[in-house]
Each structure stands twice: as C-alpha cells, then as structure tokens.
Amino acid sequence: MVTLKDVAKLAEVSVSTVSIVINGKTKERNIPSKTYNKVMKAIDELGYQPNVSARRLRNLDRAKPIIALYWTLDTRTNMLTALLAGIQSEIEKKQFDFELVIRIYTNDQIAKDAKEIMNNTYNGIIIGATSEADLAYLESLSPRMPIIFINRQSKKFSTVYVDSSEVAIEAVSLLTKQSVQQIGVVAVESPYVASNQRINAFLEECRKQHIVVDQSHIITAPNSLAGGVTAAGRYLQLTDRPKTIFCESDTIVMGMIHELNRLKIKIPEEVAIISIGMTGPDATQYSTPPITAIDIPSEQIAAAAISILSKSLSQKNLHDRLLPVHQKIAPTTYIRASFPLPPDDNL
Structure with missing residues (x-):
C-alpha cells in the first residue's frame, strides 16, 4: 500500500x-x-489515494465509498425527490453500496463550501444547479476524485445532461402539429443557467418555424406556485393574448392551472398549455386538467450519474478514474389534456 x-x-x-x-x-x-508539480507527479506515478473512507468511517466495521450530492438551497430543491429516487433505483440495480452526503450551497458561492472538494474528502461528487461562476471556479480545481455535473457542460469533468435544443424542438413540433402561429411564454424570473438556455433555444426554434412570440407576451414569474398564480393574472391582462402558453416550469404551471380554474377559464378551449417538466411526471399528470409536458427526466439523470461514478471508482488507475464521461439523456414527452393533439398524432 502506497503511503505519504x-x-x-x-x-x-x-x-x-x-x-x-x-x-x-x-x-x-x-x-x-x-x-506542487513534483508531488502531483509522484502521486500519479505511485497511484496514491487518500484513504477517505477509513478516515471518516474508522469506527465502522466496513468502509463504504462516500458520495456527495451538491445542490442549491433555492426553488430547485423540489427536484431533489426525483434525483434521490433515481439514485436509489440505480443503487439497487448496480448493488453499489455507498454513503450519500447531501451538501447544500448557495449559487455563486460554492467556493465557500469547497473545502471538502479541495481536500478530496469524498470518493466522488455529483454537482447540480451550478451558476456560471460556480462552474468556472470548480473547473479551476484539480480534485483527485471523479466529479459529475448535472445539466451543465464541462470538458474537464463528467456530465449528464438533457440537450436544451432537443427540448425546444420537441415543444415546437407539438405547436406546428396544431398549426399554432402565436404563443405566449412564461419564464422563470432571474433564470438559472439551464432554464435560460432552454428558453433561448425555444424562442430560436419558434423563429425558425415562423411562430410569433411577441415580446409583450413573454411573462416572468418566481419559480413557485404563488408565482404561477401571478403569471396567470398577468396573462389574463394581456391585450390580444395568445391562446397557447409555453411555460418553462411545472411548478409555475401548477399555480397557473389553479388560478385559471378558479376564474373558470377553460383549458384547453380558451387557453392551451405546454410545460417543461422538472419535478417528475406525477406533478403534471394529476393536475386538472393533466398538463402536456416535455419532461426533464431527473430520475434517469441521477441514475446515469451514479452509474458513471460506479464505473469510475472501479478503475484501479487514477488517470482512468478521472477521465470525463459525457452522457446525454433524451427528454420525455407526455401528451395530455392541456394541449391535446389530433387522434392520429397523440403518443
């Protein structure tokens, strides 16, 4: 065994x-x-690895790998349920036994919570919801353990992601099947990296397909149920309001549905709705009416991240263990009553 x-x-x-x-x-x-370079070269040549598990679990009979899941403490915490379900599913499938540590951080301030990353405290890390500043900071580090980003792009570290362009193309394809020519958009206030990318991709795809999105018909609201109620009120105040809405958050859309139902606005007769799904298909399936959604499959994303970590940690050579892997997950489309397609086109 290689020592210090x-x-x-x-x-x-x-x-x-x-x-x-x-x-x-x-x-x-x-x-x-x-x-520093001499020490790092020696570590590589000898294949030295700090015995993290023994250090943290020295009082246990059997040491397990320690995996940390970093997530932000904001409205996106509602995705954690689906992520944890995906992690549990992959654990059972792979029989990969490990200790999971949940680390909460604040966007643009992950450097304050990066001591464990710099010190290689864990065997592997999954990081979600990073800002551009967080991503730039993390890529300036050289940790000795595999790191996986969720829904971000990185050449240095592994990634599991859904392509924003694919989400946009799928959403706009539904609009073209119904010959929609004008649409309103509900976006999240102070958009995060991935949501901003998805909205921009959607607007660009609408432009390509000659679907009109008037600037005055783009509504922003907080990413919450109350934000959805606010968005519904703003929509109803629009002059010449479009009869179809694309919403980037299933949390917002649930608040909108509540308010539109309360005001007896018929869906889809008076307004049809398509949403991006982030918190799992149940959130949109059991609303009244059920919502047509382009789902970002968080469970699949989490399962893929665990699978990559399991394979990485099985590598004996440190270089192979740290090689980045990039896996794209396809979005899933659910056609429901809020935006029904003609019978021949329904999936």
Missing part, C-alpha cells in the same frame, strides 16, 4: 509538504508550483 512517505521520497520533499498539497493548502502555505 513513499510519495515524499519519490518527490524528494517532506511528508508534511505532501500532506499540504493533498489537503489543498498549497496557496495558503506558499508551496512553490515546482514543488
């Missing part, structure tokens, strides 16, 4: 210097880049 002393001997430095490098404290301890 072995690494120190090969790198021709002290054991304490190796410890400083491994614990991600080279800058604060003023370790020269030349020394």
Whole structure:
C-alpha cells in the first residue's frame, strides 16, 4: 500500500509538504508550483489515494465509498425527490453500496463550501444547479476524485445532461402539429443557467418555424406556485393574448392551472398549455386538467450519474478514474389534456 512517505521520497520533499498539497493548502502555505508539480507527479506515478473512507468511517466495521450530492438551497430543491429516487433505483440495480452526503450551497458561492472538494474528502461528487461562476471556479480545481455535473457542460469533468435544443424542438413540433402561429411564454424570473438556455433555444426554434412570440407576451414569474398564480393574472391582462402558453416550469404551471380554474377559464378551449417538466411526471399528470409536458427526466439523470461514478471508482488507475464521461439523456414527452393533439398524432 502506497503511503505519504513513499510519495515524499519519490518527490524528494517532506511528508508534511505532501500532506499540504493533498489537503489543498498549497496557496495558503506558499508551496512553490515546482514543488506542487513534483508531488502531483509522484502521486500519479505511485497511484496514491487518500484513504477517505477509513478516515471518516474508522469506527465502522466496513468502509463504504462516500458520495456527495451538491445542490442549491433555492426553488430547485423540489427536484431533489426525483434525483434521490433515481439514485436509489440505480443503487439497487448496480448493488453499489455507498454513503450519500447531501451538501447544500448557495449559487455563486460554492467556493465557500469547497473545502471538502479541495481536500478530496469524498470518493466522488455529483454537482447540480451550478451558476456560471460556480462552474468556472470548480473547473479551476484539480480534485483527485471523479466529479459529475448535472445539466451543465464541462470538458474537464463528467456530465449528464438533457440537450436544451432537443427540448425546444420537441415543444415546437407539438405547436406546428396544431398549426399554432402565436404563443405566449412564461419564464422563470432571474433564470438559472439551464432554464435560460432552454428558453433561448425555444424562442430560436419558434423563429425558425415562423411562430410569433411577441415580446409583450413573454411573462416572468418566481419559480413557485404563488408565482404561477401571478403569471396567470398577468396573462389574463394581456391585450390580444395568445391562446397557447409555453411555460418553462411545472411548478409555475401548477399555480397557473389553479388560478385559471378558479376564474373558470377553460383549458384547453380558451387557453392551451405546454410545460417543461422538472419535478417528475406525477406533478403534471394529476393536475386538472393533466398538463402536456416535455419532461426533464431527473430520475434517469441521477441514475446515469451514479452509474458513471460506479464505473469510475472501479478503475484501479487514477488517470482512468478521472477521465470525463459525457452522457446525454433524451427528454420525455407526455401528451395530455392541456394541449391535446389530433387522434392520429397523440403518443
């Protein structure tokens, strides 16, 4: 078994210097880049790995891999249920036994919660809902464990994602089948990276298909049920309001449905609705009426992330363990009563 002393001997430095490098404290301890590179080269050559599980689970009879799931504490926490269901499903399928740690962070401030990442405290990490600043910061690090981003793009780390263009193309294809020529859009206020990409892709696809989206018909609302009630009120106040709405959040759309039903606005006769689904198909299936949705399958995304981690951790060579893997998940379309298609076109 390779030890710190072995690494120190090969790198021709002290054991304490190796410890400083491994614990991600080279800058604060003023370790020269030349020394850092020597230590990292020795680690690679010897295949040294900190015994994280033994360190954190030394009192247990049997050590397990420790996987951390990083997620933001905001309105997107409603996706966690589906993600955890996908993780549990893949655990049972792969018989991959590990300890799961949930880490909550604030967008644009993940650096404040990155000590465990820099110190290689875990065996693997899944990170969701990052901002562009978070992503840039994380890609500046060189952790010694596999990291997987959810619905983000990265050349350095593994990714599991749904292509925003595919979501847009699928949504607009439903509109063209019903010969919709004008549409209203309900978007999330202060959009996150992925949601902003999806809205932009949808607007671009509408332009290609000559579907009119008037700027005055783009409504923004908080990503909540109350936000949906607000969005419904703003929609009803529009002059020459479009008879079809595309909403980027199933949470918002549920609030809209509630308010439209309360006001006795008939769906889809007076207004038809298509939504992006984020929290799982049940959220839109059991509304009144059920909502046609382009679903981002969070359970499949989480399962794919666990599968990638399982395979990565099975690699003996550290280089192979850290090689990025990129997996695209297809969106799932549910045709329901809020935007029904002609009988021959219903899926």
